[in-house]
Amino acid sequence: MSLEGRVAIVTGSGGGLGRAHARFLASKGARVVVNDLSHEAADRVAAEIFAAGGEALAIAGSVTDERAMAALVERVVTEWGRVDILVNNAGILRDRSFAKMTLDDFRLVVDVHLMGAVICTKAVWELMRAQRYGRIVMTTSSSGLYGNFGQANYGAAKMALVGLMQTLAIEGEKYDIRVNCLAPTAATQMTEGVLSEESLRLLDPARVSPGLLALVGDDAPTRAILCAGAGNFAAAHVTLTRGYHAGAAESAGEQVVAHWRDVTDRTGEIVPDYGFTQAEREVASAGLTAPVMAAPR
Secondary structure, eight states, X not given: OOOTTOEEEETTOSSHHXXXXXXXXXXXXOEEEEEESOHHHHHHHHHHHHHTTOOEEEEEOOTTOHHHHXXXXXXXXXXXXXXXXXXXXXXXXXXBOTTTOOHHHHHHHHIIIIIHHHHHHHHHHHHHHHHTOEEEEXXXXXXXXXXXXXXXXXXXXXXXXXXXXXXXXXXHGGGTEEEEEEEEOOOSTTTTTTSOHXXXXXXXXXXXXXXXXXXXXXTOOSSOEEEEETTEEEEEOOOBOOOOOOTTXXXXXXXXXXXXXXXXXXXXXXXXXXXXXHHHHHHHHTTOOSOSSOOOO
């Protein structure tokens, strides 16, 4: 499968997972923009891509700098005419238990992971709408999906990216902009002190990047969460159970407690099509057969 003719931006690609992503996309024929805070790191990865026979453009800048990211996209369009793929990979860690975490630590992580992805995506969004084609990958994490001790800031930012992905996938659908999440596990500077040496040996970032091919190709899905590590690929889902209808009785609270097993029973659970699927199921359980949405005015 080739990405020949496609232009990809990979943020935070001066090392670690981003470097592996940039090199992989280039190996499939994409022209790759290597973005990093460090000029030297970006130049080094771009040189590696050139040496392997690919095309790359090194552009340094912070994903939290709106003007810098707008200028990056403008330069890419001037040089290569379009942007087809954006991989929002840039990130940092400030791990501490919530009791010891400062609000500055929390804000900084959210700013880089969440707002950085928002800024970069906003910079390419109108371009992708106009060209009626785009593939965007948000980097979420198992810490966001399931939680991890000492990562309240990181987990909150990473789960927020899932919500961003879900909505942008809906808004971008008619423009063939497909938006997905990648939840990687890889041996990088960010995970060196967290994972065992035995695990790190198996968790080569290069074993994550092949999953991108499924998320950025012409036949890519949209609204998918791909979990990847050590060459294993799996899908995560946000699901909704059938639940229990307590109605408007005064004892509704006590009923929820008494029927908690029914509330959480996963038999027949679904992956909602969109946010109001929840409301549709709730009012249907109360006996409403009419449409849940108001008629257009």
